[in-house]
Amino acid sequence: MVFSFDxxxxxxxxxxxxxxxxxxxxxxxxLSFGILDIVNIAHPAFIILGSYIAYIVNVSLGLDPILVxxxxxxxxxxxxxxxYQIYYVSFEKxxxxxxxxxxxFFGLLFITEVVLVLYFxxxxxxxxxxxxxxxxxxxxxxxxxxxxxxxxxxxxxxAVLQLVLTRTFIGRAIxxxxxxxxxxxxxxxxxxxxxxxxxxxxxxxxxLAGAFLIVIQPVxxxxxxxxIGRVFAICVLGGMGSLPGTVIAAMLxxxxxxxxxxxxxxxxxxAVSFGFLLLTLAVRPAGLLGR
Amino acid sequence: MRxxxxxxxxxxxxxxxxGAALALNNDYYFFAGYVVLQYVVLATAWNILGGYCGYVxxxxxxxxxxxxxxxxxxxxxxxxxxxxxxxxxGIVSGIVGFGMGYLTLRLRGAFFAIATLALAVVLQTLIxxxxxxxxxxxxxxxxxxxxxxxxxxxKYLFVVMMLLAIGAITVARVIERSRLGYGFAxxxxxxxxxxxxxxxxxxxxxxxxxxxxxxxxMAGAPFPYYIGxxxxxxxxxxxxxxxxxxxxxxxxTTSWVGPLVGAVLLGSLQQLATVTISSAVNLLIVGLLLVxxxxxxxxxxxxxxxKFIGHRPVxxxxxxxxEADAKEHVP
Numbered sequence: 001m002v003f004s005f006d007x008x009x010x011x012x013x014x015x016x017x018x019x020x021x022x023x024x025x026x027x028x029x030x031l032s033f034g035i036l037d038i039v040n041i042a043h044p045a046f047i048i049l050g051s052y053i054a055y056i057v058n059v060s061l062g063l064d065p066i067l068v069x070x071x072x073x074x075x076x077x078x079x080x081x082x083x084y085q086i087y088y089v090s091f092e093k094x095x096x097x098x099x100x101x102x103x104x105f106f107g108l109l110f111i112t113e114v115v116l117v118l119y120f121x122x123x124x125x126x127x128x129x130x131x132x133x134x135x136x137x138x139x140x141x142x143x144x145x146x147x148x149x150x151x152x153x154x155x156x157x158x159a160v161l162q163l164v165l166t167r168t169f170i171g172r173a174i175x176x177x178x179x180x181x182x183x184x185x186x187x188x189x190x191x192x193x194x195x196x197x198x199x200x201x202x203x204x205x206x207x208l209a210g211a212f213l214i215v216i217q218p219v220x221x222x223x224x225x226x227x228i229g230r231v232f233a234i235c236v237l238g239g240m241g242s243l244p245g246t247v248i249a250a251m252l253x254x255x256x257x258x259x260x261x262x263x264x265x266x267x268x269x270x271a272v273s274f275g276f277l278l279l280t281l282a283v284r285p286a287g288l289l290g291r
Numbered sequence: 292m293r294x295x296x297x298x299x300x301x302x303x304x305x306x307x308x309x310g311a312a313l314a315l316n317n318d319y320y321f322f323a324g325y326v327v328l329q330y331v332v333l334a335t336a337w338n339i340l341g342g343y344c345g346y347v348x349x350x351x352x353x354x355x356x357x358x359x360x361x362x363x364x365x366x367x368x369x370x371x372x373x374x375x376x377x378x379x380x381g382i383v384s385g386i387v388g389f390g391m392g393y394l395t396l397r398l399r400g401a402f403f404a405i406a407t408l409a410l411a412v413v414l415q416t417l418i419x420x421x422x423x424x425x426x427x428x429x430x431x432x433x434x435x436x437x438x439x440x441x442x443x444x445x446k447y448l449f450v451v452m453m454l455l456a457i458g459a460i461t462v463a464r465v466i467e468r469s470r471l472g473y474g475f476a477x478x479x480x481x482x483x484x485x486x487x488x489x490x491x492x493x494x495x496x497x498x499x500x501x502x503x504x505x506x507x508x509m510a511g512a513p514f515p516y517y518i519g520x521x522x523x524x525x526x527x528x529x530x531x532x533x534x535x536x537x538x539x540x541x542x543x544t545t546s547w548v549g550p551l552v553g554a555v556l557l558g559s560l561q562q563l564a565t566v567t568i569s570s571a572v573n574l575l576i577v578g579l580l581l582v583x584x585x586x587x588x589x590x591x592x593x594x595x596x597x598k599f600i601g602h603r604p605v606x607x608x609x610x611x612x613x614e615a616d617a618k619e620h621v622p
Contacts, residue, residue, distance in 0.1 A: 100585040107582035114575040229409030274413040
């Protein structure tokens with residue numbers, strides 16, 4: 001393999017951009033798994049759901065997919081809050097979240113995927129938007145707008161989430177739920193309500209991430225499965241629930257994946273995140289910016 | 292009941308089922324029965340780790356595929372008889388199970404579950420890139436027409452899988468009634484307390500992942516001969532992962548009966564639905580049943596039956612015995 005400087009720089013830049021998108025995909029899991037301790041392995045399925053909603057509205061009304069996803073966040077929030085309520089009553093309250101709670105989310109993942117397959121088939125779907133075609137060229141560096149736009153909006157979304165978590169009452173209460181539920185109760189805050197809100201926000205972020213995904217690449221129902229390993233690897237590497245850590249970890253994974261795809265072939269890229277996951281678990285389970 | 296007696300009864304029942312299928316004189320029953328038996332092995336194997344220890348393995352398909360692909364790899368080198376291939380598949384998957392457990396089980400339980408999910412993706416990547424076993428194109432295994440004394444080859448495969456299923460159930464039952472099983476139950480109920488009372492939890496968990504992984508690999512080993520053409524997407528099919536979780540949870544996780552009941556019911560239902568409706572719909576049925584059961588009937592069918600009869604849930608054998616001991620010692 002001939003080493004090429006152009007390729008290297010291009011791979012690193014596209015890795016950073018893709019990494020920003022990965023951060024948006026992982027942000028929801030950082031909230032649910034990192035902070036609330038809910039192992040929501042169905043998160044990628046909600047992301048695919050978001051992709052399909054963006055696709056349907058885009059095809060029928062011609063609206064911008066990212067705008068659609070922002071408009072869809074209240075619906076996703078309600079969905080998330082509802083799912084948390086079921087999860088709480090059926091599993092968390094009975095202390096069965098470890099086995100049956102996991103199976104519950106696995107079932108949700110599975111049902112979403114099969115229903116999408118039954119309705120839309122396994123064809124790849126894509127959206128139309130003005131920024132999907134063109135590419136900016138800076139010397140030998142190519143930046144496709146279809147990746148740049150979602151990355152920038154991703155970073156914006158994470159910045160907003162971080163501000164909400166650190167500056168608002170609800171956000172601080174969410175951080176507090178992770179640390180000490182009893183103390184929160186003594187402050188006259190209902191931890192269940194806070195968790196419901198946090199899980200709703202987590203699922204709402206999946207709506208946006210879904211739109212980013214379908215802007216970046218065509219989507220079919222089982223694409224979500226590729227993201228499970230990646231998302232949890234990034235979440236663990238970033239330090240479970242730290243959004244800045246998530247961004248750093250996501251970019252790291254993005255860069256290494258992009259380098260692997262460039263120099264060894266794209267079929268090896270999925271193995272990268274798993275390598276990261278195992279390495280993190282073995283060497284530093286607390287992650288990069290662990291609490 | 293003694294384990295040897297149990298084994299004999301299982302063999303007699305297995306023989307009777309084989310005889311009944313022979314009497315129907317239609318190879319379809321062997322093809323369908325093979326799949327159901329395969330699920331019995333997978334569900335029982337999953338339950339040894341999932342039901343007894345409370346650790347969720349989402350990567351059943353990966354262990355299954357490891358078994359299947361070790362058969363393909365060995366077959367390319369030298370075609371061994373199937374029983375030996377089963378052992379090879381079991382060893383390979385057992386080692387991978389041990390390795391996974393060693394890396395992740397020292398941490399919280401959820402990490403193991405996530406790592407198994409990722410394992411499936413990565414193993415599939417490796418297999419797709421490994422040309423020796425066919426890569427993404429898949430590999431052909433030519434099944435011999437007939438084998439003595441079974442007549443058609445599918446009957447032979449059916450018998451192999453029947454013996455594997457009986458073996459798996461016996462192993463599960465022996466574990467359940469041994470010190471090992473009580474150790475597993477302490478991990479499931481309260482790992483911290485178990486650790487504090489001197490139960491070697493890590494060692495027990497590693498034993499469980501190894502046995503469970505090995506059994507899944509064994510179930511996968513004859514699969515290339517069954518299907519004739521093995522592709523990564525069929526060996527790593529999501530239906531294995533979801534079924535091997537759904538079957539024990541729907542049947543009941545605390546004893547060997549649950550996975551057996553779940554696998555036979557769900558397996559037969561799916562065979563029926565595949566023929567009459569479609570294979571996508573039958574996966575949807577499994578998903579809905581899984582979610583429905585974990586919410587409404589956490590102890591599965593066995594739990595429902597026991598509630599109906601008025602017994603305590605199984606798997607509390609240990610507790611019953613402890614209570615009985617306590618009564619004896621009360622003056």
